[in-house]
Amino acid sequence: MPRSDTATLFAEGTVGTLRLIVYLTLAVAVMVLDHRGQYLQVLRHTASLAVEPVYRLAAFPSRLAQATRTAVATQDQLASENRELREQLLLAQARLRRLDTLVAQNARLKSLLEAQENLGLHVQFARLVNVDLDPFRHRVVLDVGEQQGITVGQPVIDATGVMGQIVEVLPGTSIAMLVTDPTHAVPVVVERTGLRTIAYGSGLIDRLELPNIPISGDVRIGDRLLTSGLGGRFPAGFPVGEIQSISTDASGMFAAALAVPSAALDRSSEVLLLRDQPQPYGPPLPEPMSGPPADLAGPGPAGTQPGEPPSP
Amino acid sequence: MNRHRLQLWLFAGSFAFAFLLQLMPLPQLLLPLKPWWVGLTMVYWAIEAPERTGLGFAFLLGLTGDALTGELLGEQSLRLLVLVFIVLRFRSRLRFFPVWQQALAVLALFLNDRVVILMVRGFAGEPTPPLGFWISPMVGMLAWPVVFLIVDDLRLRLRGSD
Numbered sequence: 493m494p495r496s497d498t499a500t501l502f503a504e505g506t507v508g509t510l511r512l513i514v515y516l517t518l519a520v521a522v523m524v525l526d527h528r529g530q531y532l533q534v535l536r537h538t539a540s541l542a543v544e545p546v547y548r549l550a551a552f553p554s555r556l557a558q559a560t561r562t563a564v565a566t567q568d569q570l571a572s573e574n575r576e577l578r579e580q581l582l583l584a585q586a587r588l589r590r591l592d593t594l595v596a597q598n599a600r601l602k603s604l605l606e607a608q609e610n611l612g613l614h615v616q617f618a619r620l621v622n623v624d625l626d627p628f629r630h631r632v633v634l635d636v637g638e639q640q641g642i643t644v645g646q647p648v649i650d651a652t653g654v655m656g657q658i659v660e661v662l663p664g665t666s667i668a669m670l671v672t673d674p675t676h677a678v679p680v681v682v683e684r685t686g687l688r689t690i691a692y693g694s695g696l697i698d699r700l701e702l703p704n705i706p707i708s709g710d711v712r713i714g715d716r717l718l719t720s721g722l723g724g725r726f727p728a729g730f731p732v733g734e735i736q737s738i739s740t741d742a743s744g745m746f747a748a749a750l751a752v753p754s755a756a757l758d759r760s761s762e763v764l765l766l767r768d769q770p771q772p773y774g775p776p777l778p779e780p781m782s783g784p785p786a787d788l789a790g791p792g793p794a795g796t797q798p799g800e801p802p803s804p
Numbered sequence: 805m806n807r808h809r810l811q812l813w814l815f816a817g818s819f820a821f822a823f824l825l826q827l828m829p830l831p832q833l834l835l836p837l838k839p840w841w842v843g844l845t846m847v848y849w850a851i852e853a854p855e856r857t858g859l860g861f862a863f864l865l866g867l868t869g870d871a872l873t874g875e876l877l878g879e880q881s882l883r884l885l886v887l888v889f890i891v892l893r894f895r896s897r898l899r900f901f902p903v904w905q906q907a908l909a910v911l912a913l914f915l916n917d918r919v920v921i922l923m924v925r926g927f928a929g930e931p932t933p934p935l936g937f938w939i940s941p942m943v944g945m946l947a948w949p950v951v952f953l954i955v956d957d958l959r960l961r962l963r964g965s966d
Contacts, residue, residue: 512889515859519866519885522878527928539871546872550827623827625873627835628933674931695934697832758832 540662547633547665551622614767616640618648620760621665630670630693632656634763637664645725647766653731653754654678654719655763670757671732672697680732681720685710688720691732691751697758700733702749703741711738717751727766810962815856818845818955819865823872836936839944840914842869842880843887844951847910850891851898852959862888879924883917890916907948914941 621633636642638661648655648668656670669676676693680702687709691700705711715735721728733751741748822841830838846865850857866881873880890913891898898909918941922932 511859512885515863515885516882519863519878519882522867522881523876523924523928526877535871535877543872546823547827550824551829554829622829624829624835624838625827626875627838628937629875674933695931 537662540664544662544664547621547623554622615649615764616642616767618763618765620763622761625667628695630656630673630676630695630697630757631659632668632670634658634666634668634765635664636765637662637666639663642666642765647726647730648763649730649766650755650760650763652756653733654726655755655757655760657725658765668763670697671753671755672700672757678726678732679720679722680717681728682711682735683716683718684712685715687711688722691717694750698752699736700751700753702735702751703746705738705747705749707740707745707747709747711735711747711749713738716754807963811959814955814958814962815849815853818849823869826869827873836939837943839940839947840917841947841951843884843914843917844910844944844947845955846884846887847891847913847948848952848955850888851895852956854892854895857888857892859885859888876924876928879921882924883920886920887913887917903949903952906952907945910948911941911945914944917941 616636618634618636621635623633625631625633634642634648642658642661644658644661646658648657654671656668656673656676658666659669660667670693671678671691672693672695674693674695678691679688680691681688687705689702689705689709691702694701700717702717713735717732717734719726719728719730719732731754733753736750736752738747738749740746819842822845825841826838842865846857846862862884863881866879866884867877869880869884870877894909898906901909915938918938925933
């Protein structure tokens with residue numbers, strides 16, 4: 493590289509300000525374009541052939557560590573874990589028994605109501621690919637993708653509650669946003685009172701924020717939050733969290749509560765993806781115009797409909 | 805020729821390794837402590853091999869990084885551009901700093917980088933991240949001597965072996 497003799501410790505060196513400005517403008521232009529039109533999605537989709545193996549590669553050490561831990565776990569540990577699981581199974585079975593009666597009762601009531609649709613839960617099993625995309629954005633990578641029929645917007649749940657939703661689908665993997673992501677919000681209902689509100693992600697893995705509860709609203713510490721089904725993204729009735737503390741917000745106009753998410757957001761390694769999108773939300777579609785055919789209609793009065801041509 | 809090729813492999817390999825480290829999972833508590841490995845590698849090569857790490861390279865590397873981890877295409881490009889520009893500007897001085905002084909410079913660079921992120925995310929309308937957001941530059945400073953010594957050692961070895 494040719495070096496001029498005039499180079500000093502404070503010389504401009506090899507980079508000029510002009511080139512910096514050009515590249516900065518380029519970067520900003522790319523960001524604006526992407527923010528407006530979500531082009532990153534398209535690019536990542538095309539680049540996913542290269543991206544997915546990198547994810548697997550990055551997750552490999554942790555999988556190895558997990559496998560090693562299982563391999564060298566002592567007999568004692570395994571035995572105690574086994575006992576614990578047995579107890580949990582027993583508990584779960586007892587609950588199931590009770591559920592069975594409820595299901596029977598529900599079926600009876602539903603047949604009385606002549607309800608048509610059955611509420612069977614169509615789910616798909618998925619595993620987490622252990623990759624950290626950004627510590628301050630709560631997103632996880634799942635090992636199922638387009639090839640398994642995953643679509644953007646599918647709710648992700650685990651055994652204990654709602655985890656989040658799919659925000660991006662690549663051919664063999666997909667990315668889910670957790671309910672605690674600062675840009676996530678889920679419509680909830682307080683189980684005890686039926687009060688509707690919205691739970692926002694806080695950016696902390698063990699906390700949800702409910703900043704706008706009416707000051708007169710009946711909310712207590714320990715109340716369980718369920719999805720309300722409004723908004724059309726999450727089906728109704730899945731546990732979201734439990735109220736941990738209540739205070740008033742800065743303006744004093746609303747009560748603000750903090751909740752602990754029900755799902756084991758930082759511990760689950762297997763999740764379920766709900767197949768059925770919930771019922772669409774909003775008023776039903778308008779019925780098609782009905783009435784006599786246009787050629788049968790007599791000559792209209794002076795004020796004919798603006799949309800229709802006057803009949804001959 | 806062979807030596808030159810080995811150097812290129814080290815150059816490319818160090819960035820690939822940095823990206824893998826960036827993606828590697830950590831326990832929840834340690835997550836905010838993760839330093840910006842790609843940035844550290846970039847600072848090293850900008851100091852030692854400025855003819856390879858121009859602004860164009862930083863831009864493309866940033867796009868690669870965004871395709872891997874990013875939410876917004878171009879964010880890492882902008883961060884790397886700012887980083888590389890400052891390093892190249894002050895390269896002649898940074899080169900002859902002792903390692904601890906370089907580490908302080910890295911701290912300043914990475915704090916500046918956090919400000920750049922805040923600006924970008926602020927414009928994109930995202931909420932301000934929690935305080936833990938500011939820990940990573942400190943860890944970056946502590947990690948700098950390690951990165952510097954390892955990569956420098958490898959580079960000198962490759963240069964020595966003919």
